[in-house]
Structures are given as structure tokens and as C-alpha cells.
Amino acid sequence: MNSTIDTILNHRSIRKFKNEPIKQGDLNLILEAATKGSTSSYMMAYSIISVTDPSIKKELAAITTQPYVEKNGHLFVFCADLNRNSIMATPEELNQMKDNLENTEHLLVATIDATISAQNAVIAAESLGIGICYIGSIRNNISKVDRLLKLPKNVIPLFGLVLGYPDHHPEIKPKLPIKALHFFDTYLDNKDIYPSIIAFDKQLNDYYSNRASNNRQDNWSNQMTRKLMSPTRMDVTQFVMSKGFRKK
Ligand SMILES: Cc1cc2nc3c(=O)[nH]c(=O)nc-3n(C[C@H](O)[C@H](O)[C@H](O)COP(=O)(O)O)c2cc1C
Known part of the structure; x- marks a missing residue:
């Protein structure tokens, strides 16, 4: 260190x-x-x-x-x-x-x-x-x-x-384990990623329920599903193109 x-x-x-x-x-x-x-x-x-x-x-x-x-x-x-x-x-x-x-x-x-x-x-x-x-x-x-x-x-x-x-x-916020974020040579099959996510969901739920402020019951998978189901900043594409980026 x-x-x-x-x-x-x-x-x-x-x-x-x-x-x-x-x-x-x-x-x-x-x-x-x-x-x-x-x-x-x-x-x-x-x-x-x-x-x-x-x-x-x-x-x-x-x-x-x-x-x-x-x-x-x-x-x-x-x-x-x-x-x-x-x-x-x-x-x-x-x-x-x-x-x-x-x-x-x-x-x-x-x-x-x-x-x-x-x-x-x-x-x-x-x-x-x-x-x-x-x-x-x-x-x-x-x-x-x-x-x-x-x-x-x-x-x-x-x-x-x-x-x-x-x-x-x-508190330091937990992050996904390295094995869910780093792969050797080729991308891992999803079935081999699930166990890391399930373990992380449990770890994050413990973190959210025990932290000193704003504590709640939640986990990462549910958070991500909620986030991605809710349309976010849908005007960004048009804006970026209007500034001369990403027209092709
Ligand atoms: C590109 C980017 C944008 C972010 N935007 C916000 C934001 O608008 N408001 C906020 O409170 N935190 C924002 N964050 C902080 C993240 O919520 C935070 O990094 C994440 O929850 C992990 O927590 P940590 O940074 O304490 O490890 C942003 C982080 C990144 C990398």
C-alpha cells in the first residue's frame, strides 16, 4: 500500500x-x-x-x-x-x-x-x-x-x-466485486455473472439498511431495473447533434 x-x-x-x-x-x-x-x-x-x-x-x-x-x-x-x-x-x-x-x-x-x-x-x-x-x-x-x-x-x-x-x-459505498467487472480474455457468460450480482445485492442491502443516514431496504439489481425503466434525459441526443457531434 x-x-x-x-x-x-x-x-x-x-x-x-x-x-x-x-x-x-x-x-x-x-x-x-x-x-x-x-x-x-x-x-x-x-x-x-x-x-x-x-x-x-x-x-x-x-x-x-x-x-x-x-x-x-x-x-x-x-x-x-x-x-x-x-x-x-x-x-x-x-x-x-x-x-x-x-x-x-x-x-x-x-x-x-x-x-x-x-x-x-x-x-x-x-x-x-x-x-x-x-x-x-x-x-x-x-x-x-x-x-x-x-x-x-x-x-x-x-x-x-x-x-x-x-x-x-x-461510509465507503460497496462496489461490485472485481470478478463481476474484470474478465480474462473474453466476456463472461451471464450465468457466471449472476452469482456475483446476487451476493452484491445482499451486501448492498446490508449497507443500505445499516448506514448512518438515509437508510432503506434496497439492492443493486432493483435499483438498476428501476433506473433503466425510467426514460432519462431523452433530449440529450438531439442536443449533442445540434452542437456538431454524432451526426454520422
Ligand atoms: C459521471 C457521474 C455523475 C454523477 N452525478 C451525480 C449527481 O448528479 N449527484 C450526486 O449526488 N452524485 C452523482 N454522482 C456520484 C455517484 O452517485 C457515486 O459516485 C456513486 O453512487 C458511488 O458512490 P461513491 O462515489 O461514494 O463511491 C455521479 C458520479 C459520476 C461518476
Whole structure:
């Protein structure tokens, strides 16, 4: 065990923060870490927006219905971004790259790049004693977030990341066992995955029924079935296409 592994294994999302901004030196280190990771074909196809304007924070918190999007030490929004990669091209070159840029492949490239950057920021933050929570619920109204942040064509908001000094200490949430998530050589037959899920359902039900706050009877399979039966953010496809991504 070393301190990096220790930081990673002790992750838990933090949703209540002290009323203190992140120290500027720490923020600089987090941004250094966020911008030094691997990146597909050296494209660096992501942007990070620090949301500091209280009125924009308030609007984002309303979209997410999560108070910690407003009350935190710092708020980032991570975007998939193919804007910088194409702005130096001539109109003829732009015309020639259009089909390629709009391929779903480039939506994946930019989303993966943004996610690598965010997770580097997370590890850096947590190693400094700063708590984090990813915020996918900004996509509850992705068009409004786009307008609030004045994102150009070829840039889409993916998720927020709230950071701050923790004001609670939740239990670590159990995760699926490695054997349900990691396979050798070929994908496992579903019948060989069931036992891991059944065991995990029991473990998660114990966790939910015993945890200090918001305890309930539930398990992972039921949670997933409920989640996937309820249509989610069905406007995202149209929005993504309107920004020049995934048209092919
Ligand atoms: C991309 C992404 C989006 C998320 N969006 C939200 C969110 O909008 N609100 C929230 O409270 N938690 C959000 N989470 C946190 C997850 O709920 C959390 O990571 C998961 O339940 C596991 O708990 P843990 O992070 O404490 O291990 C998000 C996580 C990820 C990776």
C-alpha cells in the first residue's frame, strides 16, 4: 500500500462541505493534475470551466436540485471539446474535416479525454484532503447549461465536479466485486455473472439498511431495473447533434 492507492481505495462522494473556498495553491495543483493525463491522439479534447459567478452557480444548482452544487469550495464543469482542434483550419480544411469531426468516434474521444482529466483532478483533490462529488444532473437541462456557460459549437457540457473541505464522513459505498467487472480474455457468460450480482445485492442491502443516514431496504439489481425503466434525459441526443457531434 502507498498513499496514492490509499487515497483511491478510500474514495467516497462528499455532498456536504465546509463554507470555505479551496486554497488557491491546492486548486492550482488540482488543475495541473487535470491537464497532465493521457489524451487521445494528443487532442486534449476537453475543457474545464470553473464556475465562480454565484448567479450561474445558483442556476446550475436549480437544474440539478442538489444544494451542494451551490454550497461548496469550488465547482468545475467538464466539457467534451473539439472546438480548439479545428479553429485554426481554413474554410476548405474545415469542410473536408466535417464528416470526420461529426463521427460518433469523436464524441467518444472527447468524452474519454474529459473523463480522464476529471478523474486525475479527483485523485489529486482527494490526496489533498478535499472531498468531491461528480454532478451528472447538470444534464437535467443540458441546453440551459450550454447557454449559461456560453459554450461554442463542438463543445458540450458532460458533468460537474463539486469540491470542498468535507463536512461529513459517509461510509465507503460497496462496489461490485472485481470478478463481476474484470474478465480474462473474453466476456463472461451471464450465468457466471449472476452469482456475483446476487451476493452484491445482499451486501448492498446490508449497507443500505445499516448506514448512518438515509437508510432503506434496497439492492443493486432493483435499483438498476428501476433506473433503466425510467426514460432519462431523452433530449440529450438531439442536443449533442445540434452542437456538431454524432451526426454520422
Ligand atoms: C459521471 C457521474 C455523475 C454523477 N452525478 C451525480 C449527481 O448528479 N449527484 C450526486 O449526488 N452524485 C452523482 N454522482 C456520484 C455517484 O452517485 C457515486 O459516485 C456513486 O453512487 C458511488 O458512490 P461513491 O462515489 O461514494 O463511491 C455521479 C458520479 C459520476 C461518476
